[in-house]
Amino acid sequence: MSVNRLTGGAACAVLVFASVTLTGCIGNSRSFSTDTAGYRTISEDVKATGDVHGMDSVTYYSSVTAPVIYYDLTAGDEVSASQKVVEYDLEDLINARDQAVLTSKSAENTMNGQVQKSNSNQSKYNKAVSDIDVYRSTYALYRQANDYLNQGQYTENWDVDCIADSINKDLAQKTADLSTKTTELQLAQAVQDECAAIKLMKDIEDLNQDIADLNADLASLPPATLPPEEYAQTVINGNWMSDIMRNWTEASTLRNTYESQILNSYQKEQLKNSYDLSTISVGSAEENLAKASAGVSVDFDGIVTESFIKKGSVVTKGTPLFTVESSRDMKVDVGISKYDIGKIAVGQQADISIAGNSYTGKVYEIKRLAEATDSDKAKVTVSVRFDRPDDKVYIGLEADVVIHTNEKEGALSISCDAYYADDGGDYCYTIDNGVVTKKYITVGSSADDYVEVLSGLSNGDVVITDAVTDDLVGKKAASE
Secondary structure, eight states: OOOESSSSSSSSOOOOOOOOOOOOOOTSSSEEOEEEEEEEEEEEEEEEEEEEEEEEEEEOOOOEEEEEOOOOTTTTOOOOOOOOOEEOOOHHHHHHHHHHHHHHHHHHHHHHHHHHHHHHHHHHHHHHHHHHHHHHHHHHHHHHHHHHHHHHTTOOOOOOOHHHHHHHHHHHHHHHHHHHHHHHHHHHHHTTTTHHHHHHHHHHHHHHHHHHHHHHHHHSSSOOOOOOOHHHHHHHHHHHHHHHHHHHHHHHHHHHHHHHHOOOHHHHHHHHHHHHHHHHHHHHHHHHHHHHHOOEEESSSSEEHHHHHTOOEOOOTOEEEEEEEESSSSSEEEEEEEETTGGTTOOOEEEEEEEEEEEEEEEEEEEEEEOOOSSSSSEEEEEEESSSOTTTTTTOEEEEEEEEEEEEEEEEEEEEGGGGGETEEEEEEEEEEEEEEEEEEEEEEEESSEEEEEEEEEEOEEESOOOGGGGGSSBEEEOO
C-alpha cells in the first residue's frame, strides 16, 4: 500500500469547505494557529507486511553414510557458530577404510607380480628370437659348406641331391607343423581342453620322430664319389645341421611359449587402472572417515527452523539433517504489488515494527520473480535487512515495514492542515500584512504531515493551520 509521509502520523488530507459564516469581533484581530512555508525533505512511503527470516538459511546434509550417535536439536533451538551438533558412529567407516587399504595392496601386488613375470618372459622371448637367428645363419653356413664340397660331383650325385632336397623340404614342413602344433597345444592347455591336448602331444611326438628320421635319412645319404676326407667332412656338417635343426625347433617352441605370456599394453593398462581404482577407493574411504570424525558443525549463529533426524538414525550421504537461519543478520520478506514495485530500489531506508518494537533497515534484495498470493494477485518479494536486530526479533514473526521511496530534499512545503482544494484548484490561507489572504498554489508530492508547494508561496510565508473559510479573507489576523 502506497502513502505519502515525512516523519509519520496520519496521511495528509485535503480540506474542502463550503461557505460558512463564522461569528467574531469584526474589528479586532483574530488569532490563528499557523505554520511557516519552508524547505523540507519529503519522501513517499510504501507500506507492507511480511515475515522475519535470517539473511542466511542453510540446510545441512549428511556427507557420509553412518549411524548418528549424537544429535539434540529441535525447531526453535539456538545454535552458535562452530558448534558441533552431529556426531557419527565411526566403526563401519573404519572397517571400510581398512578393507580398502588391503584391497589396494592386493591390487598393487597383483600388478607388480604380473608385470615382473611379463618382463621375464619378454627377456626369454628375446633370447629365443636371437637363438633362432643364430641357428638359421649357422645352418646356412654348414649347408653352404656341404654344397661346395658336392659342387664338382653335381652330375654324378644328381639323384642323391634330389633325395636330399626332398628330405629337407619334408623336414622344413615337419618343423613348421611342429611349431604350429606346439602353439595349439599351449592354447588347449590354457583352456584345459584335455582331449585336444592329448591328441596334440601325440602329433608333436610323431612330428619329432619324423624330423629325427628325416635327419637320419639325410645324414645317411652316401657321398657318392667324394673323396674319403670330403665325405667325412660332409658327414660332420650333416651332424651339425641335425643338431642345429633340433635346437632351432626347440627355440621356435620356446619363442611361441614366451610370446603368449607377455602382457600387451592394454593388459598392462588394465592392471594399472585396477590399481588406480583401488587407491581412489582408499582415498574416498579415508575422506569419509575424516568427515565423519569431524561431525557436523554450524557455520554461523542462528535458529534451527527444521529438524529432520533423531539421535540413533542411520543416515545416508545426502540426507537432510537440519536447517538453520541466521539470528545475527536478519531480514523481513514482504510482497510488493505491481503498483508499488516500480518505486522500490535497493538501498532505500525502511522502518520495521514488530510487536511494538521499532527498528530501522534497508532494502537489500528485490526478487525478479512475481508469485501469486492467497488473493491470486502476484507480488514481488522484497527483502528488507535489519540494521541492528536484537533478541526480540523472532524468526517467522510478522512485521510491518514502511519503505521510504522517492525522497525529495529541499522541497518547499506547508503543513497538511493548511492545505485545501475546491473546484478552482489547490489553495491555502495566509496571514499577509496582518490580514487573512487566500492563495491558490500548485502542489507536488505529499507526505504524512506536509505537502510540497511548487508555486504560489515563498519560503517564510505564514500559513493558517486552523479551519478557515473565505468569509475571513481580508479580516485582521495574527499568529497565536
